[in-house]
Amino acid sequence: MDEASALAALAALSHPTRLSAFRLLVRNEPDGLTTGRLAEAANLSQSTFSTHLAVMAKAGLVTAEKQGRHQVQRAGIDTLRELMTFLAKDCCQGRAELCEPLLAELTCC
Template sequence: MDEKRATDLFGALSQETRLKIVRMLVVAGPDGMAAGAVAEAAGVSPSNVSFHLKELERVGLVTATRESRSIIYTAAYDHLADLIRFLMEDCCAGRPEICAPATAVAQCCVPDGRGTSLNSETA
């Protein structure tokens, strides 16, 4: 990942509602959440959440899938993992033992959706 791409992702995450949405979708796992459920859980109007979801989708942090009359949004775990790797790639001047706690957290979830929450209050 280059710095421009990282800046785009961080820019999208720098807004409070969008950060909350991404965190909710990470917790929701691969089943994701319908747009209406995202709006309700985030405490914002459907039009407001639609605006934020479109921005998150534009930068690739969430994906949208139509299921019947609903649009289901899921976190783009691969892009989130790339962002974490970008932050950690030159970790600790070649002393990986210093970064071990951070890299362990970055590997908390496995692809099938099981894993641990970083913040048990939001899980």
């Protein structure tokens, strides 16, 4: 991941609605959630929520798949992984033990 992509992902996640929706999608992997379900969870209309989805999709954080009459949204797990790696890559300056507490807190992946 390059700096521009990291900035786009971080900007997309900097809004409370988008951050909550993305975290909800991550929890619902690999099945994803319909746009309607996400909009309902955010207490927004689908049209209003769609603008948030567009921002996340542009950053690679969300992908959509049509299933019948519904759009199923899924978290961009690869983008999340790349972002996490980008952020943590240089932080320990070669001292992996500094990152161990962070890794211990992760319950997935």
